[in-house]
Amino acid sequence: MQRYFINESLSDDHQITLPKDVAHHFVTVLRANEGDQCELVLNDHQAYQCTLIDVEHAIVQVQKQLKQNAELPLQVTLACGLPKTKDKPELIVQKGTELGVTEVIFFESDRSVSHWNNGKQNKKIARLQKIADGAAEQSHRNLIPQIKYLPNLATLLEEVQADKKVVAWEESAKQGETSRLAQMLNDSHPNEKWLAIFGPEGGLSEQEISQMKTYQVQPVGLGPRILRTETAPLYFMSAVSFATELNH
Amino acid sequence: MQRYFINESLSDDHQITLPKDVAHHFVTVLRANEGDQCELVLNDHQAYQCTLIDVEHAIVQVQKQLKQNAELPLQVTLACGLPKTKDKPELIVQKGTELGVTEVIFFESDRSVSHWNNGKQNKKIARLQKIADGAAEQSHRNLIPQIKYLPNLATLLEEVQADKKVVAWEESAKQGETSRLAQMLNDSHPNEKWLAIFGPEGGLSEQEISQMKTYQVQPVGLGPRILRTETAPLYFMSAVSFATELNH
Structure with missing residues (x-):
């Protein structure tokens, strides 16, 4: 309906x-x-x-x-380094909404090739917000995810408070780290606020990784395959749903 | 590299x-x-x-x-009812490949609006196969998924053999079924062959659902939100990876 x-x-x-x-x-x-x-x-x-x-x-x-509530048990903020092309933020917002995200923040990461200047930001966010509105209706959500823009990682780490913070880090997977995300999800409680950070196409810089350490952001692997910048957040959202809604 | x-x-x-x-x-x-x-x-x-x-x-x-093997422990065939628009099969193939799929089959489902006539099929499959080739290289797979076309569900059920067969069924989720997929994944063994079936935009018909029962295809819910036809297979692949590669 x-x-x-x-x-x-x-x-x-x-x-x-x-x-x-x-x-x-x-x-x-x-x-x-x-x-x-x-x-x-x-x-x-x-x-x-x-x-x-x-x-x-x-x-x-x-x-x-109506009794059904289609909201995820966890409140997830996805923070994505600005990808190169226009269609990727749209895909992250649309699919992220279907998969239960609470908030999506795009930030200019050290290796972001694309930049949103002041004139562009509001227009781009308004367009992405419209996509979230539509996807929230279509997927029968009870909440519309909020779409935001932040100028860099430092601002993000300073402004976004969360109970658990993770970063999808390729090196983490390469070093054979496979179970941290699963453990954290298995130990999670309803209504916990999560922040999950993803790099742009070229990945996150060493400096960004060490900045995140100061803020207790945990690196987690998302399996042995190399996921594109727009695929990793969707894998993450699916994993959150699977762990907290299907396998609990 | x-x-x-x-x-x-x-x-x-x-x-x-x-x-x-x-x-x-x-x-x-x-x-x-x-x-x-x-x-x-x-x-x-x-x-x-x-x-x-x-x-x-x-x-x-x-x-x-090189020692790393990026293949999923399970061999998964995604079988998708032909979606309406051209970009959806491309998204399923590209993201499915990144997420570790072994084979993707598109079939004409009762409610498929789009039809691939004989002239179109080979060209469309060749194009999708190229997308799989590229995505397999980029995601550092050891196998290139094979892309195929089948005329209908009956042929699919007859031709594709699998150890476990599931269908993503909205009604299953609505009836509160939440744990069957997790149970089946928790009980799975390495190298098991899985077939996962997904409907087109309008969903699967009653007749298709009852056809599948005859072939022991298990209906599984993918959470309380309504997922678009191209999102459900990606959720499924992420769940398979999470359950067998990260949470095991």
Whole structure:
């Protein structure tokens, strides 16, 4: 069923007038008629099953709260060194959203070839946020992940607080480190906040790796194959889901 | 280091004349000189470190066999109902290869909107095979996954033999099934052959689900979020790697 996010709380009469863009999509694009249903996620992050009762004014009646909650047990922030091409951040945001991410931060890493100057940043983040909005609706999330930009790793390490911090590091895998991520996930608790850092195409610099050590960021291997910069975060999100939702 | 797959066995003198396309890439594109190194995977599926000893004739000397083997413990065949758009099979093949797949089969599923007619099939598969070749080199695999096309699910079930067969089924997740995949992976043995089936955008039909029951294909849930048709196989491959390479 079609799901929309609406920044409103539940009113006493359980009726909601759909915002213009949602009304346009539901009534005009999907041609909904009176009696047709949709799911609304309100600002309490709960999903409600609703029925269209007034097509002209796009008013729905809330029928019941839906019990399913599709959120990951952990709150994961993915922090990705800016990749070279435009399609990679889009893929990370879209797939990361489907896989349950809470926040995606792009930062300019030492080896980032691409740079977002001040003029570009807001436009790029707005576009990526739209992709997250759409993917959150489609994957039936209860939260829309927030997309952000930070100028460098130092700012990221200073500003983002987390219970557990990891960095996907090729050298870690090469040195035969295979079980740290699994151990950390097996020991995790519901609602823990995780920060996972990924390098751009050329990887992270020595300086970045040592900067991270100061902030207790743990290097973890993601298996013996070399993953592209946009594949590693998706592997990580899948592993978090598998460990905490399927194998627990 | 640059890796190439070469369909040759190790000769007595440990010297190899690079095939034309590999020679072109290594010598002309990457401008390799005498003394420069590359990794070759020969038809024994072993990787060897090699040194260029003759630029003009593109001859390399094999130095030593590399011990790392980047292959998954399980042999996984992904079978995907033909998705709507061209970019989705490409994404599945590229990312699936990075994540360790052995074989990817596209089949026309009941709800596939896209159809590959006889004229198109070979061309499409050849293009996807090229993507697999490149991704196998880049991710430092020891095997190149094979890409295939089959006309329908019945043929797939008849032709593909496997020790364990699973289908990613939304209804399975909705019914609260969360642990079957984890259990099956925890009970798996090295070199087991797995077949994992995924529907196209509209999902699998009732008839297809009941066809699969006859062939002992187990429905498995991949978590509470609705994954797009191209995301589910990548989640699955990541889960296989996590369970068998990191959490074992």
